[in-house]
Amino acid sequence: LPVAVEHIQRAARHQEDDPTSMLNFYRNMLGFRKAHPLLLKGDIEVLAADDMQITFMRRYENREMFCMFNLSEEPMVVQLPEGDWHIDRGAPFDFKETAAGIDLPPYQALFAIPANQET
Numbered sequence: 001l002p003v004a005v006e007h008i009q010r011a012a013r014h015q016e017d018d019p020t021s022m023l024n025f026y027r028n029m030l031g032f033r034k035a036h037p038l039l040l041k042g043d044i045e046v047l048a049a050d051d052m053q054i055t056f057m058r059r060y061e062n063r064e065m066f067c068m069f070n071l072s073e074e075p076m077v078v079q080l081p082e083g084d085w086h087i088d089r090g091a092p093f094d095f096k097e098t099a100a101g102i103d104l105p106p107y108q109a110l111f112a113i114p115a116n117q118e119t
Helices: 005-010 022-035 037-041
Strands: 043-049 053-060 063-070 076-078 085-087 096-098 101-104 109-114
Touching: 022 037, 037 053, 037 063, 101 109
Parallel strands: none
Antiparallel strands: 043 053, 053 063, 063 109, 076 101, 085 109, 096 101
């Protein structure tokens, strides 16, 4: 089928070599999810949910993960749960650690695991 000129740059072959493309973002996120069985099969405990964010814990086979999604147009400061948590940097999202917590830009996410779970 014919493709409109304005959609040509969105074709997979044009996104393949761009590490910041939507295609590569989804590939990276799917790989991250596949590497963490608790994201596929785990129980979920919602900690907070509103128009601005959703925060929850996932648990599966004695492992857990803290997940926070900024759904807003504004940055947020995230506090990890009590205890020794380490951010899983394998997810394709941006954030910045500061003295006040973690600055999570708009439409980004953060995943963290307890230090004693690190492999």
